Amino acid sequence: MTPKKFYVVWQGLKPGVYTSWEECKIQVTGFENARYKSFPSQEEAEKAFHDNPWKHLNSKKGKNVSSLPSSDSIIRESLAVDAACSGNPGLLEYRGVYVADHNEVFHVGPLEEGTNNIGEFLAIVHALALLHKHKQLMPIYSDSVNAIKWVANKKCNTKLERSERNKPLFELITRAEMWLQQNSYQNPILKWETKKWGEIPADFGRK
Helix, strand or coil: CCCCCEEEEEECCCCEEECCHHHHHHHHCCCCCCEEEEECCHHHHHHHHCCCHHHHHHCCCCEECCCCCCCCCCCCCCEEEEEEEEECCEEEEEEEEECCCCCEEEEEEEEEEECHHHHHHHHHHHHHHHHHHCCCCCCEEECCHHHHHHHHHCCCCCCCCCCCCCHHHHHHHHHHHHHHHHCCCCCCEEECCHHHHCCCCCCCCCC
């Protein structure tokens, strides 16, 4: 007798744990960017469903039915974010683009008296909030090590002084920090490897 399997659907018509491939298949067939995987026990499946899916999709435990590219490959089903600042501090903009086709998803600014690191931080949080709202688990690419650390620490660790001119910017920072404190997310935040892949797709092209 073939051992029974349990199927986790993280991204599909109706995410959940299913007890047969037939049930799982209904949830993922024709669903763009479906994320699902089989497990040998219900306990493992239930635990994985409430965990970060990318950890399990990359692991050898269980059987992958929807796998990811290697770490050397660009994940096309993802968002890339970047910032541009004219001066330090100066006029700041940030945006996010869909990596697969480079279409712009959001664009904020210009904002007065900002810095590039602040823009990179805000861009990541903006992407996280947007994907969270639409229940999308796709990764986010950033080429800023500092911004990735700030997001992990839930704090914009800038030394920029507040002023009347940059008040709107600091209001965005406060909102971003509050969002990180009040929400959880499963989207991987990945470092864009500029030396391997060239400029990040969200780059403003002003260098």
